Amino acid sequence: EDKVVQSPLSLVVHEGDTVTLNCSYEVTNFRSLLWYKQEKKAPTFLFMLTSSGIEKKSGRLSSILDKKELFSILNITATQTGDSAIYLCARAGNNRKLIWGLGTSLAVNP
Amino acid sequence: DGGITQSPKYLFRKEGQNVTLSCEQNLNHDAMYWYRQDPGQGLRLIYYSQIVNDFQKGDIAEGYSVSREKKESFPLTVTSAQKNPTAFYLCASSIDRTANTEAFFGQGTRLTVV
Numbered sequence: 001e002d003k004v005v006q007s008p009l010s011l012v013v014h015e016g017d018t019v020t021l022n023c024s025y026e027v028t029n030f031r032s033l034l035w036y037k038q039e040k041k042a043p044t045f046l047f048m049l050t051s052s053g054i055e056k057k058s059g060r061l062s063s064i065l066d067k068k069e070l071f072s073i074l075n076i077t078a079t080q081t082g083d084s085a086i087y088l089c090a091r092a093g094n095n096r097k098l099i100w101g102l103g104t105s106l107a108v109n110p
Numbered sequence: 111d112g113g114i115t116q117s118p119k120y121l122f123r124k125e126g127q128n129v130t131l132s133c134e135q136n137l138n139h140d141a142m143y144w145y146r147q148d149p150g151q152g153l154r155l156i157y158y159s160q161i162v163n164d165f166q167k168g169d170i171a172e173g174y175s176v177s178r179e180k181k182e183s184f185p186l187t188v189t190s191a192q193k194n195p196t197a198f199y200l201c202a203s204s205i206d207r208t209a210n211t212e213a214f215f216g217q218g219t220r221l222t223v224v
Contacts, residue, residue, distance in 0.1 A: 034212060042200065042215035043153075088153070097168070098143075098213065102152040 002027055004091050006101035014109050017079050021104045023089035024071040033072050034098070035063055036088040043088055046074070079108045113137065116201050116216035123195075123223050131186045131219045133201030142184035143202040143213065146170060153200065159184055188221065195223045 007022045023033065032050045036043035047056045052067035060079075065072045076083055086105050090098040114135040123129045133142065144156040155168030159178040173192025178184055184203075188195045198220050202213040 041217040045212040045214070048212055090153075097155060097158065098153075100145075100153040102150065 002093070002099055004089055004099050004101040006089050006104050008104060009102065010105040010107075012107045012109065013079055015080055017108075018075065018077045019079060019106065021074040021087050021106070022071060023073070023101055025091045025099070026070065027091075027093070028067070028070070031092045033065055034090045034092065035072070035074050036090070038086040038088055038103070039084075081108050081110055084108045114201060114203050114214050114216040116199075116219050118219060119217065121219055121221045123221065125223055126190045128187055128189050129221065131188070131199055131201075131221070133184045133186065133216055134182055135203045135214075136182060137203060137205070137214065138181070139203035139205050139214075140181070141204045141206065142178070143204075144168070144174070144176065144184070144186045145200045145202065147198045147200055156186065195221060197221060
């Protein structure tokens with residue numbers, strides 16, 4: 001079955017901690033993997049990964065894709081309370097649909 | 111400003127009534143999508159449209175209907191046949207019909223059926 005699995009499902013950390021969120025998938029032929037942040041309403045785009053081993057970085061957030069092991073990670077360093085959100089991962093398949101994981105709910109406590 | 115707009119933000123309806131959720135985008139995107147989000151279930155695809163006057167069923171299309179008469183608009187009707195319509199509905203659009211580009215989301219409509 002074609003699934004995207006995110007782990008952990010939820011995570012509570014203190015400000016300043018570094019977190020690593022995981023996203024694994026099951027098919028080898030795909031176009032891209034996307035990460036989104038959802039705070040209250042609309043998910044907002046973070047990264048799109050298409051090539052294995054190339055890190056994408058935006059401030060304290062970074063992400064990398066491993067096509068051989070079929071997973072991606074999202075790292076957040078020096079977390080802040082504003083990082084509290086649900087982080088969603090999605091795989092873009094050849095059938096033109098996005099396959100979504102359930103998300104990781106991150107809570108950053110002061 | 112360019113973007114994707116959903117309305118209303120909150121909607122209450124009586125059981126058995128049809129209700130239509132609006133989604134408009136001025137990004138000139140070809141592809142538009144409707145998702146349903148329930149607690150602990152992630153985003154589930156209801157319908158998607160890659161071009162005007164064409165749309166396809168997603169994974170949970172039963173009890174829903176859509177139209178795509180204009181590029182900018184992709185309204186979703188929740189019919190009385192939908193057994194559990196109370197949920198958070200998200201509309202999205204992307205420039206690329208192949209879904210290989212980022213999708214932009216509206217702010218969502220929270221539908222409550224009483």
